[in-house]
Amino acid sequence: MGIWPYLAAGWVLLVALYGLVTSHNLIHAIGCLAVAQSSTYLLLLAVGYRRGGTAPVYSDLTPGTRPVVDPVVQALALTDVVVGATVTALLLALTIQLRKRHHTVDPQALTGLKG
């Protein structure tokens, strides 16, 4: 696969950054944050990929008979999913609270803090 997955991961990160910088809706911004996170999945899985490899599950596979993809990066990606879910849930909860109390989800309408 060569360099393509890495370039794709970088591209996804930049797309997410563009979305975050120009966002007018916090739900959209938090979605962009999740997109930024998917770039990490892409990169991690690309790092562990092996041509012709299968899933590293040895219940129906004799060790050493077939190449397997790297299980470490898969564990990292899983942990990353958990971390991301926590953060996304927390940020969405804050956004809901903001909508309830102040009837806006536009980050550019929040002007309480400056200077």
Next chain:
Amino acid sequence: MGPAALLPLAVAIPLLGSALLAVTGRLLSRVGCDIVATAAATAEVVCLALLWTRGGHLATAELGGWPARVGIVLAADPIGAGLALLVAVLVLAVVVYSWRYFDEPRGQHAGVFPALILLFEAGMAGFALTGDLFNAFVFFELMGAAAYALTGYRIEDPRPLQGALAFGVVTSFAAYCSLLGIGLLYARTGELNLARLGRGLAGHPTDLLTVVGFVLIATALLVKAAAVPFHFWLPDAHAVAPTPVCMLMSGAMVELGAYGIGRVYWTVFSGPGGIPHGAFRTTFVTLGVLTALVGAVMCWQQRHLKRLLAFSTVSHVGLFLIGVALLTPDGATGTALYVAAHGCVKAALFALSGVLLDRYGSVDEHGLHGRARALRPVGLLFAAGALALTGLPPFGTGLGKALSEDAAGHWQPWLPAMFVAASAVTGAAVLRAGLRIFWGLGPVPRGRPGEEETSGEGEEPEIRSPRRTLPPTMVLVPAVLLALALALGCLPAVAGALARGAAAFTDPASYRAAVITGRSASSGAHEPAAGWTTAGVLLGLLSAGLATALAATAVRYGSQPPRWHPAARAVRTLRRLHSGHLGDYLAWLALGVAVLCAMLAAQT
């Protein structure tokens, strides 16, 4: 109990305490919650104090019995364990301080606040003690998630929500950048353990992948450390977070970012195949100088007391970054002592601002002018804290600053002037606020309509029964913290222990040997001297004198130059950059990453 058993306990104690409070909080009375939280915080202080005194040069613990090759290793050298101890001391102070501070919601949510504080502590202690890069990312996110929740704790007001959202989005985005960097390093070496990563990199020449990987990992740490231009979230979050949370964020969390940069650089990137020392030193000292200057200028402009203290933290972190980036044992010793003393002093100052918020429902320097004359002891403590912030001997901040200045002066003779200026201006801003609020000196400053600024008026009081008397712990805790800062400067044993720690911190070979083979080899590096010198005392007195003169001038004649002055125009532009908009903050972050990549790539 040996260090190998104490290490996992240091993370487990606050986690268990937090879980216990979250589950049983609704059943316990208010006093019950306080007892559980205080017991957990005290146990953590005892555990880390034992670890600090008994750990030797480097204590390691292989979790689950897995060796470093496959498993996660916790590793404590005196600097990491010392920082975790600072965290634990501040958490204990915060728990005691907030005993009667919050009139907590009853029923379902009882015990949530101390539970979150303990979770925050677990994340910070784990981050300081881990020897594994991915594990560091997980602890980073744990402390992040707890900190976002704590920042937005007062959900009735829009501003805490705004501050917490900006903080959460910026920090999480940076954390994902650093995970990309970890992925790149894993692709290169197949390792995640810090020591083994350093060894693995040595087999490859330094190329663009190394530089990009390092910058991406550093992004999250720089955001946490609030280095300019990654710092925008910090004043917003500090202005709105509950005071006890500010004490922890300014006192310890931000400093963990600077520690992380030093730790990752020394263990992974300092050898062959990493980032050359010269390139790292030039880049990060530049970043530190910029941070110290912007922080000091912005600090002087503030009237919102918590925001003022937040910018003073930005400025001091710039000085810490310089100390770490010098890459000498002397620089590390000075910075370690400076961080410890600054943590105590800054937490004390935030605690005293909390008293004002509690009494008057405001932290606005202009609105409170002369109103706190009755709180004379609080005012005296506040002034002492301001002078300690400038580095007045014999406070620990003074000794840390003197040692850092000495180390910095050996590399660039003009750097000590930078230290004096930054600490004098930030200390003067705090002193100015104190003189106006507690003594009512000078004319009442006039407002400037149309200017971009955050006033400290109309804050939600953090307690809901305004008629009660001031809880004694709210004055006792800052007094004890200031006494601790004084002790750090006066007890040569502490500075000596930190000097030994700094020698081990800046010796990646012995770290690698201890983690990979499990044998704690004594560090062969020379141990830097860590005591008061005449030059250090004089520079400390100079800072304090300058700060007093500046504060007196500002109180007498007003703190701002006339509007038409070019300096005033430049400052207005700088203030306008702190726009409070999430998009702007992320654009600055992207620019910072690009500039860092370019600077490091050009020098390797």
